[in-house]
Amino acid sequence: MRRAVAASALLFAIFPLLAGCWDKNELTNWGYVQAAAIDRAPDGRIRLTTQIYKPGSPEAQTAGAAKSGSFLNLTNVSDTVSEAAAQISGRLGRNLQWSHMRALLLSEDFARNRSIGDVLDFFSRSQGPRGSTSVFIATGEAGSFLEIKPLIESTIGQQLKTVEQTTGSQLGTANRLTLLDLSIMAETPSPTADLIPRIELSNGKPILALINGLSVLRFPEGTISDPIPLSLAPYVLMLRGQFKGGIIQMPCRGQSGKPNGKSDAFLVTSARSRTSVSSRKGEPAIRILLKMKGKASEFNCSRTTSEQENRAFLNRLRQEVKTGLEESMALIRARKADVIHAGEYAQRRHPRLWKSWSEDWAEAFSRSGFEADIRIMMTDTGMDAGEPFVVPPSPDKK
Structure with missing residues (x-):
């Protein structure tokens, strides 16, 4: 009898520890970033555009090609990525969750005139972004790429990732450069150079994001130079x-x-x-x-x-x-x-x-x-x- 009472008391003591949501971080508290774009604002500051997935939308629940209703884009201009992200989070009413980000787009204008270290510091210090996130150089405004509709995937971030993989394996004209690769390059003591896939928007309809060459990235400068032709x-x-x-x-x-x-x-x-x-x-x-x-x-x-x-x-x-x-x-x-x-x-x-x-x-x-x-x-x-x-x-x- 005493053993049964002791076992019951022990079970009741353990039950509170088995609760799954002890820290109250519900899914509804997060806004899941699928892709992000960095542009240089007219005053030289950072313009951050985030594409956030809407899991409850009718388009997200269908098996067909995604429409713009399955995601939303929010933009903010600030001196730092941290401040811009916080402003976007305040507008959204949810905390931004970066662990699902598939692609990071840097505009060619930004990467030529400012060191990409100005934005990579945020992504390397934050616990959210994955090191496997693919990085691209975008011709024109990087934020405009997040406005186009993906062909098959749910978001353009995932579409860009699959385009990069398929272009590399089928055409041999693209490599893969990730946030982790850039972090390693930034720590290299001697000057080094690497390649980043360069994307552009097609002229016809539907509008597509296409890889059209490789941009040369130099460290320690952290800037790009003229691209390698396709x-x-x-x-x-x-x-x-x-x-x-x-x-x-x-x-x-x-x-x-x-x-x-x-x-x-x-x-x-x-x-x-x-x-x-x-x-x-x-x-x-x-x-x-x-x-x-x-x-x-x-x-x-x-x-x-x-x-x-x-x-x-x-x-x-x-x-x-x-x-x-x-x-x-x-x-x-x-x-x-x-x-x-x-x-x-x-x-x-x-x-x-x-x-x-x-x-x-x-x-x-x-x-x-x-x-x-x-x-x-x-x-x-x-x-x-x-x-x-x-x-x-x-x-x-x-």
Whole structure:
């Protein structure tokens, strides 16, 4: 009997500790931020735009494409992100919850004229934002991107995240840069550079947010410079070891040797690269070993029905990749932007050489030599044989 009474008393003492909402933080107290945009106001201050999800809206409860009714945008201008966020919270009547934020957009004007450290300090100190939040550079006003309707996802923040992932894996023209990556870069003792996906709004209808290049971000300045054009983005990512896959097009040429408006296409399914740095006559010499696997995606002027034709096709593909790599290296060397992190390799592997280059690595990088070793394996030519669907007439036949 005594044991039963003691057990009952113990249970009654434990019950209050098992309550789930002991701190009274109900879901209705929070406004869940799905995306945020930073612009530079006319007076130079920070303009913060937040997109907040409305879970109780009819649009949020349907399985179809989301409408603007499933979220709302609130904006405030202040000297700091903290004050702007607090003002938005006061207008909303709920505390802002940043843990669900999918994307952070920085306008190109802001990132060129102010250090992004001015806004990253808030997100790195707050417990809410995830380190995996994707960061973008927006052409024009960043806040205007939050006004467009997502195609499939619930919010444009999630839409941008999936666009970034798909563009990187299917086209090979986008990398991923997160808040955590930026925090690590900001703590790097030596000057460094990295790439941020650059987005723009389409002209047609529906209005879409498209990735149209890569912006170069420099630390410790914390500002961006001229972007990498979309045509060279895949090759820059190959140099960085971030190329996941995509289509490489090879222009077809007529008898005159000029492009005839057609192209062959090769689908890269996997790619790996390795960078090494040595010294040649006192200057850095950068060597890239690039290994790719893939398959023929489309033939319009080539055949691979024999070993000789297969070898000729791969040589042509190798030359196309080599040209792209050389043009990309020439561009980043001219801009003195070591976005391939060759300096970090030299610092780790060759500390003595790095000591002689470190005083002005940007200048040394601009004078560096470059060599690429490209190895490509074609696994198959698809369902059809290795020739075009419509076989072009042989030049020997009239």
